[in-house]
Amino acid sequence: MAVMKAGLYISEKQVMVGQIEIPDLQPGEALIKVAYAGICGTDMMIYSGKHPRAQAPLAMGHEFSGVIERINGESSFAVGNRVVVEPTLSCGTCAACMAGEHHVCKTLKLIGIDKHGGFAEYAAVPLDRLHLIPEGLSDAHAALAEPVAVAVHTVRRSNLKIGDSVVILGAGPIGLLIGAIAKHAGASEVIISDISEYRLEKAKQLGLTPLNAKDVNITEDVLKRTGGNGADVVFEVAGNQITAKQMIETVRTQGQVVVVSVYKQPPMIDLAAMHFREISLTTTRCYSKGDFAKAIRLMHNGAIDVSSFISHDLPLDRIEEGFQFMSNPDVSLKVLFHP
Ligand SMILES: NC(=O)c1ccc[n+]([C@@H]2O[C@H](COP(=O)([O-])OP(=O)(O)OC[C@H]3O[C@@H](n4cnc5c(N)ncnc54)[C@H](O)[C@@H]3O)[C@@H](O)[C@H]2O)c1
Ligand SMILES: [Zn+2]
Ligand SMILES: [Zn+2]
Known part of the structure; x- marks a missing residue:
């Protein structure tokens, strides 16, 4: 089995870099080579040991961008496309999903909480959760599409x-x-x-x-x-x-x-x-697919400049330090990792 580097939640206040298997692709999924992944408040909750769903060892990170490495299925995307991940996973059958309101799905799950996410070299993501990064928007800025959404x-x-x-x-x-x-x-x-x-x-x-x-x-x-x-x-x-x-x-x-x-x-x-x-x-909860697309557009056309939000850009190997920075609101705003 091929393995990769991942930034793992182990237990309360304990994160480390380890090795996990490169995920197998289900039909309709793409393998993303992660470029940048940000720490969010939800990751801090997992880190504090208080998240009700996160199961250790977990590669956290639901705010991430990267490049498509492989595709399993038919898609308008192509290998090599730069993409940002909309991390919500809805069931498709509950009342909210049937009404098209997938972000308030009764059993809403997130990549990076309910399955391995972006604090890793690679992540498996359903094709319909990908958004193309327009030319001119950097991978680092695109990794902030989720909080902007x-x-x-x-x-x-x-x-x-x-x-x-x-x-x-x-x-x-x-x-x-x-x-x-x-x-x-x-x-x-x-x-x-x-x-x-x-x-x-x-x-x-x-x-x-x-x-x-x-x-x-x-x-x-x-x-x-x-x-x-x-x-x-x-x-x-x-x-x-x-x-x-x-x-x-x-x-x-x-x-x-x-x-x-x-x-x-x-x-x-x-x-x-x-x-x-x-x-x-x-x-309010999360965002719709339309909100996510708008967030990308607002960053791309310069209406929202997220450069001042990135307080730290660290290699994934420094995951412990990253979580320590994020624990102190007097020194950090958004910590990004690059694998
Ligand atoms: N609705 C959603 O879908 C959604 C999505 C993302 C985050 N959230 C939630 O939004 C909240 C904010 O997220 P964040 O990532 O910015 O978290 P954060 O913890 O970085 O920000 C909270 C801020 O509140 C400040 N604060 C603490 N006490 C205060 C006080 N008495 N007066 C004024 N400010 C005070 C802190 O210093 C901190 O800067 C969190 O509760 C998070 O879980 C909700
Ligand atoms: Zn987030
Ligand atoms: Zn649902």
Whole structure:
């Protein structure tokens, strides 16, 4: 059996480079020679030992680009094509799938969580999960298509209208990308909070208004900046009890809150306060194939420049270091590996 190098999750806080078999191709799959793969919040959850589905040893990584090495079946793709992987795997038969809403499939699975992913030399990927990387978009930038697609889908799920004021709670990669997309979608001002000065500096570079939650009272500051009314749309992207409270306090009467975070523990939410001011609350999950294609287009035409998001570009051999960098929001935003 031919083997390859892979960056493996072993157990809580333990990752290492090891050898696993090069995956066999099922009919309708392509073998991708990985170019770049990014660490995402979900990989950090696996790393913390708390992901309910991930089974060690696992080659993580669901945000990756590469080149088609081999194809098993008929396809419009060709060996040698540069591609980026849309990592969702849906069942095709549940009610959501039957309605064409594959991203909310009852048993949604992800490449890199439920099967080996992009922290490896090669990955097997169904052909219908591949998107061509247009000429002019680099493999490294294309590896960020997945989080950009999350932001595209999130802003589409919101009721954001041209000229709206926006608050984003949490300036991680997802919060910052939502900020960039919201600006592009016509937001007049985007205020973003975090507790990491490093990430708030990135926010400033993107033309967003940064607020450090360690220094100011976020609710008071937002109200002051919005004429005492609150923002039209609030995105909650930090995932803790403090921001779950702030999301209701910082939105205007009849405004909209979008919860993007995946909460580790269910937060308390003041429904009475929402009721008095007729606040709407929306949630969001992943992206559709169309959102993914739009994310690629927005990066390709320069509307979204992800270069400032890549804080580290490391060989896969340095996987332990990569996870340590990502554990510290004061030094990292997006860590990319190349095998
Ligand atoms: N809905 C989806 O499909 C989807 C997709 C991807 C990620 N997510 C979720 O979105 C969230 C954000 O993802 P990420 O990759 O940017 O994660 P992240 O952990 O890098 O970002 C969270 C940010 O919140 C900041 N923060 C912590 N406490 C804060 C506070 N009190 N006020 C303001 N900011 C605070 C942190 O410093 C960090 O920068 C996670 O919960 C993730 O699971 C959801
Ligand atoms: Zn991701
Ligand atoms: Zn399904």
